[in-house]
Every structure is written in C-alpha cells, then in structure tokens.
Amino acid sequence: MDIATIIGIVLGFGFILGAIITGAGLITFLHIPSMIIVFGGTFSSVLIHFSMGQFLSIFSVVKNTFLTKSHSPTLLVQQMVNFAAINRRDGALALEQEIRKVDNKFLAKGLQSLVDGQEEDDIRSLMELETMYMQQRHGDGKQILEFMGASAPAFGMIGTLIGLVAMLKNLSSPDSLGAGMAVALLTTFYGSLIANIVFIPLAGKLGQYSKKEAVFMEMTVEGICSIVRGDSPTVVREKMQVFVSSKKRGEVKVSI
Amino acid sequence: MDIATIIGIVLGFGFILGAIITGAGLITFLHIPSMIIVFGGTFSSVLIHFSMGQFLSIFSVVKNTFLTKSHSPTLLVQQMVNFAAINRRDGALALEQEIRKVDNKFLAKGLQSLVDGQEEDDIRSLMELETMYMQQRHGDGKQILEFMGASAPAFGMIGTLIGLVAMLKNLSSPDSLGAGMAVALLTTFYGSLIANIVFIPLAGKLGQYSKKEAVFMEMTVEGICSIVRGDSPTVVREKMQVFVSSKKRGEVKVSI
Amino acid sequence: MDIATIIGIVLGFGFILGAIITGAGLITFLHIPSMIIVFGGTFSSVLIHFSMGQFLSIFSVVKNTFLTKSHSPTLLVQQMVNFAAINRRDGALALEQEIRKVDNKFLAKGLQSLVDGQEEDDIRSLMELETMYMQQRHGDGKQILEFMGASAPAFGMIGTLIGLVAMLKNLSSPDSLGAGMAVALLTTFYGSLIANIVFIPLAGKLGQYSKKEAVFMEMTVEGICSIVRGDSPTVVREKMQVFVSSKKRGEVKVSI
Amino acid sequence: MDIATIIGIVLGFGFILGAIITGAGLITFLHIPSMIIVFGGTFSSVLIHFSMGQFLSIFSVVKNTFLTKSHSPTLLVQQMVNFAAINRRDGALALEQEIRKVDNKFLAKGLQSLVDGQEEDDIRSLMELETMYMQQRHGDGKQILEFMGASAPAFGMIGTLIGLVAMLKNLSSPDSLGAGMAVALLTTFYGSLIANIVFIPLAGKLGQYSKKEAVFMEMTVEGICSIVRGDSPTVVREKMQVFVSSKKRGEVKVSI
C-alpha cells in the first residue's frame, strides 16, 4: 500500500475543501451539470483516443498504484540467497515447496521454471518478456492519465465558455451576472483541480512505480538465472546487490 | 469497427449538447459566420502546410479509423498454423485456394507470394516495405490531425478578436454589448471543442491503431516466412506467439 | 507550382476578410501603426536571431515554396531508364546531348559528371553533399519561419499592452474607451493571423517539400550511379522503384 | 557554500518585498489561507507523484545545494599528484595516513580501496556505481523541484478560481468587490513567485551542481586508477588535466 499517494490525495482535497468551506460554503462549489461537462468530456475524449480495452484497464492500473505493496529489495536478496543454499544442498526439486510460501507471483513463476528444469536462456527470455509487458501496461496507463490531465482543463475551459455565452445572452437581469459567472468558472475549477490533484501526479507515481518494479523484476531474473547456473549463495548475493545502494547492503546473511 | 471511437464522439457531443440545451438553448450556440472562420481557417492552414494529396488522403484515413475492424492476433496465429499444416501435407500450391477465403489483404498478398514460389528474402523485403508505407500513411494522417488540433483553437481566438474589435467599435448601444461578446466567444468555443473532442483524440487513436497494425503485419511477415522455410505448425505457432501476451496464448490448436 | 499553398492562402485570407467585412467593415481593421509594431518587431527579432545572409535567403526560399514544380518520380525513373538504354547502346558520351533536354538541374549535373567519366564514388559523394546543402538551406528557412510564427504573436501582445496602457492613462473620456481597446487588440489580431495563416503552415510546407526533394535527389543519385556501373535499364528501374509506392509503379516501360 | 544561490534568493525576495512595501504595504500581501492553498496543494501533489522516501530526501538535497562547498579541480590534481609521489616513494600503505587529512569523502573512500590493495577494475566499478547513485539522487531532486515549479502556479490559479467564485456569489456588497478580487489574486501571486524565485531556478542549480560533481568524481576515479597502476606523478597530472580548461592548468607542481 503506497501511503504517500493516499496521504497526498486526502491532504490535497482537505486543503481545497477547507478553503472552500471557510470561503463561500460547499454548496456554492457543487454544480452537477458543470461536473458532467468536465468529467463526461474527459472520459469521452479518452474513449476516442484509446481502445475500449485500454480504457477499461485504467481502473485496475490506478487501483494497483494504491494497493500494491512495494517489494523490499533486501528481502528479495535474502530469499534468493536462501533458495541458492537449498538448491546447492538438496537440489532444485527441493525448491518446489518454497514456491507456495512466496507471495510475489513473478518470483513464484521464475522458481517454478527453475524447478521444472528449464534452460537458463528460456527462463531469462520468458521473464524479460513478462517485464516488458508489465512496462507496456504501465506505460499505457501513464499515457492515459497524462492525456486526462491535459483534457480535463480543456473541457473545463469549454464549459466556462458555454457558461459565459449563456450568461452574456441574459444580461437583462444584471443581478444574475455574478451568479452566472461564478457557475461558469466552476468548470475551469473542476478541470484544473482534478488534473493537478489526481491525473498529473498519479501519472507521475505510475512512472516511478514502473521504474522501481522493473528494477525489482530485473533483480529477480538475475537471481533465478544465477541459481540455475548453480552459483553459491555468496555469488548470488553479490550479483543481486549491484542493484542495491551501498547503504542498504550488508543486511543479508549467508548461512549454508 | 472501432466501437470506442464512436461511443466517445457520441457521448462527448451529447454531454456538451445537453449542457448547451439546458443552459441557454441550442440557437444561441449556432452561428454560421463563426463556424466559417474556425473551420475555413483551419482547413486553409492545412492546405498551406500539407500537399493537396496529403490533404485529400486525410478523409480516407479518418474513415479507416472508424470502419476498419481490428484483427485478432489469435485468429491470425490459428490461420497461419493451418496454412503451415497444409503446406507440409500438400505443398505450397495447395494454399492457392485458401487465399480466396482470407479477407485480410496483406495476408492474402503474402500467401500469393508464397504460392508463386518467391524467395524468403524477397517476400520479407516486399512485405516490410508495405508495412513501412502503411506507417508513413498513418503518420501523415496523425500529423495532419495534430496540426488541426493546434490550428482550430488558434483560429477560434482570431475569430474572437475580430468579434471583440467589432463590438468595441459599436459601444454606443450598451444593450448589444452582451450579445456581441457572446458571439465573439463562440469561435473560441468551436475551436476548443472540435480540437478536444475530434482532432486531438483522433490523432491519438490513429497512433494506437498504427502501432497495433504494425505488430499485426510483423506477425504476418514472420508467419509467412516461417512457412516458406517449411517449418512445422508447432514452430510457426511458437514464432508468432512471441508477439502475443501470455494470457491470450494457448488457444491455438495444432492439428496436423 | 504548388497549387495547395496558393489555394490555402487565398481561402484563408478570404474567410477572414469576409468575416471582417460583414462584421465591422474593413476600415476598422486597418491600422498602420499596429502593423508596424507587429511586422517591424518580428523582422527586427529575426535580424537579431539570424545572420544577414540567412535573413535575405528567406525570401528566395519562400518564393521556391510557391514556384518550384514538384518533380514526378515516375518521370524520373522513365528518364533514367532511357539514359541507361542509351548508355548501353551508344556509350556514355551519347548522353551529352540528352543533358540539354533535361530541365532538372540536379539531374543535368549528375549526367554531366557521368559523361565526364568521373568515378562512381566521386559522383555519389558530390551529389550527396549537394543534397545535404539543399536540406540545410531548407532547414534554415524552416527555422526562420517557425521563429517568425512564435515572434509575431509575442509582438502582437506587446502592441496590445502598449495600447492598453495608453488607453488606461486617458480614462477621462469614457467614450474613447471602446475605440482605444479595439485598436489595442488589433496588434494581437495581426500577430495571430499572420502566424497561423502564413508563418507556421509555410514552415510546415517547407519541411514536407524538403523531405520530398531529398527522396527525389536520392533516387537521382541511385539512378546515375547504377548507369555508371553499366547496369541494364531493367536493373536501373528496379533500384529506383524501391522509393516509389507500389501503386505508382509499373508505368515505366523498358524499351531497349 | 554556494554564494550565488544565497545572494540570488535574498536579492529576489528583496526586490519583490521592496515593491510590495512601497506599493501597498506588506499586510495586504499576507493572507494565510491563500498560502495554505498554494503550499498545501503543491506538497500534496508532490506526495502523490513521488514516494515518501523521495519526498523526504528533497530537503537534504536542497540543503546540500546551499551548504556543500564546490571542490577545486586544481586542488584535486595537486592532491592526487602528491599521492602518486608518495605511492612511488613509500608504497601504497604510506597513503593510509593521508586519508585522515582528506575532507572529501569520495576521495577518501577511493584512497582506502587503494591502500586495501583492491584491483583497479573493482575500484573503478565501485566508484562509478557511487557516481551513478549520486546523479540519480540529484536527478530525483531536480525532478521534484521542477514538478513543484509547475504545480505551484497551477494551485495558485485554482486558489484564484475559488476566490473569484466566492466573490461573485456575494456581489450584493459592491464595496467588497475590490478586496475580494485582491485576495483571489494573491494565490496566483504566491504560486508564480515561489515557482520563479525558488523551485525553477533551484532545479537548474541542482542540474549544474550535479554536472560539476560528476566531472569531479570522474577525475577522482581517473586519478586513483592511475595511481593504482603505479603511474608517475607527471602522468597522473596529464591524465587528470584533460578535464581542466587550459587556462586553469599549469598551477600544479610536480615535486618528487
């Protein structure tokens, strides 16, 4: 669970809501037709830009940004060192029962290939293909979120233009001028707010997450392949720790 | 037929029309001279930027975005596996009658070359050239749509400036101020709307479509060349499935 | 003569002029001092950005965009096939009288080198250098036009600021407020119009033109070098038609 | 200590404060709720975009931009030449007591590896990994500051929209119109000011600093590796001075 994302969204909406409530009251800022213009317009343009499949995948991708717990590289090195020790002592088949204890699907899949006695090259190309598909899926998600971050303010401005034209046509009642203009500005407000608090930073987080995940998966590939070659636990640790900054090293114990 | 594009355009215009009708009535937002400035200006600048041929091709390219049904990679693999089986069993000439059953022109052309007994290298270079021309044609279309997406709001602003200058010159009648300003804003509204609901997302769709089509054509090339080399159906399937994500594999049956 | 550019410019100014004349009369939109700010400012900044030579070359480059007739690739292949036939039948010297009939300077130069008996490598490097200089010249022209497309709206805004400040200083006569503001907006109008109807799309056209010209020159180089090597007309045609899309092929007759 | 950064920030805020105090008094420009919208919104969006770790690291990275004294390349060459002389005269172990005198941690680490008798390749890969982590850390910091530079004006505009809507709803009291609008504009003012005086230029400085530091670390690597190979002080100087512009050379004495 990525706590920073949740804190950020709660805080961000909190600050804005606080300013709204102390300023003019929440009711002034709630206007369903304005919301429909901004959100409806943004979602429509996403449907035109992307395929139905990409559009539907965005929800699961965003959900993952919140729910997926980020893996600990140190833990991964420790696990892999243990697997290397078991492999050397009891052979690859003894790793079969370890697979069930692993809650990282990618690692489990790699171990299964190892237990099945596949060749190093096959395991590597299979796992790297999987990494590539993960990055492509995340890249799609990032692209959709960035497009929404550009589209929402545009539809906000379109909504404001609609509101202004409607207001200017009815100038006969000067009392309603202020209220009409206030409503017209709401779409721009919605579009800017949702883009800057949700779409743009979430796209950024997805990029960070994808970069981290790719390093993690690359580490897993190096570890599994090292075990397949029959390397000792110490060698496995050395090969994987290249990816870890020096501060976080040295916590992994090699016990054969 | 790409259903998402059509749903998106219908929904997008629906939301905006709904907001307009409930807000100030459709009549207020219909102003033919304003439309002429925005659409005339945008089309003129496209004519200056691109050649007459590119300008005319844009309509067929956009039409394709709506009408072309996207091909199923799984079906392609299944077809190719069947062709490989026929090729092995009855020889390349037996494939001639299969060509008529194929409704994918690129695949049919590849099969014809195969039946004609051309060399693998010639087939590959011919088909890759075709792929390159497809990408270039789509790239041209995307560039034109993106240019229109930038040009339409610019001519919208130019129209608004014309309207504002005309209105400011006739300030003697303050009653007409609101109406004049409302009309002036309409060009900016038209330019932003058409750019954000049609030009910009359609350019994006064309890019997605081109990327998918290129992968599909590359798969076809690999399959045809594999059959030319006399590979078994199983090998053909393996070579083509590299392009398919693991979730969608395994549905192809190899029956010799 | 590129008919699309001329149609586009005539249509573009036509639409805008129509809107102006039906809206507020042409006189309202003619203001010499505003034109001087926008055009004077833009040309001054071009002089600062580029050298005197580049500044002066822009006029001939733009003129070429209008006047140069685009070459027909099919005609070029046909010409080259004929030259190859003559070369094979009567020797290179017999090509000397063909040079005079050719109205494409680059091709004539290549033929002259061929008749002069230069080596293939020398001809190729000389002609490729010429192609590079053409692209550099066009690239310079495109960069200048793009800079003008960014500069003109900026000086439009500067002019509007000058007009607004002048108007605000003389608020004593509220009657002149509208007229003053109308004049102030004219510079922004001029800057946006000239950028979006002339500078930005012309820069695009120059890019398209340069790309086409480069392919054409590359085809000429391949053809001349193929003749130098003594290839048969059929081989010359094959080598040049790689650059032509399959739809346009097959129109070239090889008659020895 | 980077004096230019401090002078710049002091001067920048000084000019703005001077303009504010002579213009309308400082009190007019202090509005805590507006500050909360801009700074709260910006920090929230940083939390959503980046991970908690990256968010916390930004403070130490910015602190370093102010406090870290930039190293003198000439001094480094002189030190390295001396170490080479000691290494040649008394052996690598004699360098151990020099380590304590060095206040550059990266150099000290390199010397320690040298004294420990590690291989040249190991020292080089270790030190280059360290350089890469430094650049990645700085790159993260730069990215965060650039994102804040884009986010702060956006939240400034969102705050202004909130203020405008609130003001327009209460048009009954026209006296408060000016005051309400003044407050509404303050968020845009805060967002633009902080972005242009702090976030954007600090991101630039971090980039400059990172580039300089990388060259310095590369020089250190070359020097240490040259000493490991047993090069003479003169050769060490030659190899390191490639990184120094010719004007600053020649100040290093080689005394064996």
Add this chain to the structure above:
Amino acid sequence: MDIATIIGIVLGFGFILGAIITGAGLITFLHIPSMIIVFGGTFSSVLIHFSMGQFLSIFSVVKNTFLTKSHSPTLLVQQMVNFAAINRRDGALALEQEIRKVDNKFLAKGLQSLVDGQEEDDIRSLMELETMYMQQRHGDGKQILEFMGASAPAFGMIGTLIGLVAMLKNLSSPDSLGAGMAVALLTTFYGSLIANIVFIPLAGKLGQYSKKEAVFMEMTVEGICSIVRGDSPTVVREKMQVFVSSKKRGEVKVSI
C-alpha cells in the same frame, strides 16, 4: 562585428519607441519601480540557477556576439594553402614568421604547434578539446539567455499581480483605477519586450554563431593536420573545401 544584430536591436527598439511616443508619450512608459521588479527578479533567478562564474561570463559572451567579426572560410582556405606551399618549399620552421601576421588566435595556436614539431594526433586532440570548450562556453551562454527569456515575462506577470492587488485594495478613488492598472501592466510589458527583442533572439544568434565557429575551427584543424602530414597545397585545398558550399569555391588560387 555582426551588423544584423545591431540593426535588429536598433530597429526593434525604434519601432516600439515610435509606437509609444506617438501613442501616449514616453513618460507614461517609464516607471523605475516596475523596471526593478522585472530586471531585479530576472537577474536574481539567474544567480540562483547558475553559478557566479557562469553569471559573470554572460556579459563577455554577449559582448562577443556583437564584436567578434565572423571569419571568412575562403580566406582561411587561401591562408592554409599558402602555409602548405611555404611548408613544402622552406620547411615548417619558415612558418614561424607567418604566425605573427595571423589575427585569428586559434589558427595561430595551431601553427605554433606545427612549428614546434608536435605530432598530428597531439595537435588534433588539443585543438578539438579547445573547440569543445568553445562550444560548452557558448552553450552555457545560450542556456542563460534562454532562461532569462523565460524568466523576464514571468517576473513581468508577478509585477502585474502586485500592481493589481495594490490597485484593488484602493478602489475608493475610482479615478486612480485607470492609472493604477496602467502601471500594473507595465511590468508585463517590460518583461515581454526584453525577452522578445533581446534575450530570446540573442540566444538564437549565439547558437548560430557557435555552429559557424565550430565548422570554422574544424576546417582549421583539418588544414593544419593536412600540412603536418606534408600534403601539397592542392590537396590541402581539396580537404578544406568539403566544408564550403560549391558556390563559394574556386576563388582560392594555388600558387607554388
């Protein structure tokens, strides 16, 4: 002396001054506090972004853009051809007295290395390093000018916000509204003017100048190295004229 830069700046300010004087009088547009906000703010942000050394170098770099006379490639080829003739006839030492007659420092330095009998590889790497430092210095200057071109309008807008807030707080005297707003707009005017007439086009000129200078220095390197190898004047001319467009060739006489 680059005459285009000077003509451009004189003309640019001339057009703007003309518009100002005929429009509202120069006095209206002179406001020292507004200038302090824009120029003070811009210079402060440059100090924060760049180091003190880079900040100070900008003045000499800009001065060079005005004062340095651009070298004639034809003259350089002629000089080099003469040097090659002297070298062949009287030996390298005879070139020593030619060095004093050369007013191009880079060429003089190259000749000195030649006279000193250095190896071709050493001369080449030394001169290419010098070229690289020149480009880096110009690149720094260009980056600073571009940053100022982005910073000045931003501080212009900040100044306008300060002016607007101050004006809105004092709405009691409606007479001063116009004057206050006029002053508020001046900072945006200053920022846009200085960016579009000085900073942005000067950055462009520096880029053009740097590109030209790099080609010129590369020609010098090729010429000197050709002489070192003992090439004949004709060969030296051939090697250097590759860099000169064909129109400007043929003016160089080879007289041995």
